[in-house]
Amino acid sequence: MINIQSLNKEFESRVRLGIMSILMVRDWVEFKELKALLDITDGNLASHAGALEKQAYLEVRKEFVGKKPRTTYQVTALGKKAFTDHLAQLEKLMRQT
Amino acid sequence: MASKQAGHIPNDPVSVDPNRPQSGLPKYADDLNAIRSMMERSSRFISLSGLSGVAAGLIALIGGSYALFLVHQQGRGYMSHTAMPYTADFFSRLFILAIVILVLAVAAATYFTVRKSKKAKLQIWTTATKQLITSLLVPLIIGGIACLALLYHGQVQLVAPATLIFYGLALMSASKYTFQEIYYLGLLESILGLVSCFLVGYGLIFWIIGFGLLHITYGILMQRKYR
Numbered sequence: 001m002i003n004i005q006s007l008n009k010e011f012e013s014r015v016r017l018g019i020m021s022i023l024m025v026r027d028w029v030e031f032k033e034l035k036a037l038l039d040i041t042d043g044n045l046a047s048h049a050g051a052l053e054k055q056a057y058l059e060v061r062k063e064f065v066g067k068k069p070r071t072t073y074q075v076t077a078l079g080k081k082a083f084t085d086h087l088a089q090l091e092k093l094m095r096q097t
Numbered sequence: 098m099a100s101k102q103a104g105h106i107p108n109d110p111v112s113v114d115p116n117r118p119q120s121g122l123p124k125y126a127d128d129l130n131a132i133r134s135m136m137e138r139s140s141r142f143i144s145l146s147g148l149s150g151v152a153a154g155l156i157a158l159i160g161g162s163y164a165l166f167l168v169h170q171q172g173r174g175y176m177s178h179t180a181m182p183y184t185a186d187f188f189s190r191l192f193i194l195a196i197v198i199l200v201l202a203v204a205a206a207t208y209f210t211v212r213k214s215k216k217a218k219l220q221i222w223t224t225a226t227k228q229l230i231t232s233l234l235v236p237l238i239i240g241g242i243a244c245l246a247l248l249y250h251g252q253v254q255l256v257a258p259a260t261l262i263f264y265g266l267a268l269m270s271a272s273k274y275t276f277q278e279i280y281y282l283g284l285l286e287s288i289l290g291l292v293s294c295f296l297v298g299y300g301l302i303f304w305i306i307g308f309g310l311l312h313i314t315y316g317i318l319m320q321r322k323y324r
Binding site: 014017018020021022024025026029033036037038087090091093094 | 122125126128129131132133135136138139140220223224
């Protein structure tokens with residue numbers, strides 16, 4: 001039988017998968033661009049990114065460009081490992097069928 | 098990584114779509130697809146329109162034919178190996194024509210690509226776009242200067258082959274940030290340029306084939322594939 005327990009619960013949400021996929025192939029990405037790529041609302045992105053940050057999967061940088069705040073994200077080494085493991089698990093599950 | 102192998106890019110965003118499977122194996126399969134698609138979308142510029150290629154190709158075709166006409170009007174062929182020097186006046190006319198073709202082709206290509214981005218509601222000015230433009234422009238500018246050097250030394254017959262070679266290299270370098278097919282277009286352009294190096298005198302013909310016909314063919318193929 002398939003062992004679903006082995007899947008990382010943090011990546012259950014598709015928004016989180018999306019955030020991680022983008023950050024895996026790119027360096028620092030702006031909040032604005034993430035939002036546009038994922039096609040979601042500010043609040044939705046902020047809460048999921050916050051959750052990933054809490055797990056130390058993401059590193060957040062906040063700075064001011066002129067008067068505007070700018071938030072950028074980068075994946076941490078831990079996040080990279082967690083996501084790669086998750087991908088490997090998903091692929092394993094698919095192969096079992 | 099997964100992004101490398103995906104030949105085409107599905108057009109769906111990762112956002113929560115009620116039609117997506119929500120649990121079980123279908124969800125995991127769908128998750129994997131979403132991941133692959135997101136990696137592609139975020140690291141590549143996918144709005145490049147096939148029509149851009151067709152438009153730029155047509156302009157090159159018309160402009161190149163006009164240049165050929167001008168050369169023949171001078172009473173001798175670019176094709177006939179004559180080593181007679183071009184007059185400064187005739188030369189500057191060809192040069193201006195070349196600049197006009199370049200500007201029109203870039204403008205037309207940009208127009209169709211921007212139009213496609215807007216239709217698909219994709220962001221145009223992303224990091225992928227900047228990377229694409231840099232990786233295209235750097236070899237292109239180096240090649241452009243090399244061509245000016247050839248002109249400076251009077252090696253006119255090698256200019257058309259050199260433009261093809263450097264343009265091909267620039268496309269191959271840019272292909273990392275957009276459709277993979279661009280790589281093969283670049284390869285063909287470069288090979289055409291190399292062949293042309295050894296068939297001196299037919300430069301303009303090769304130039305018309307490379308910048309005109311190849312672009313048009315590529316544009317039509319891409320338009321059919323990714324519409």
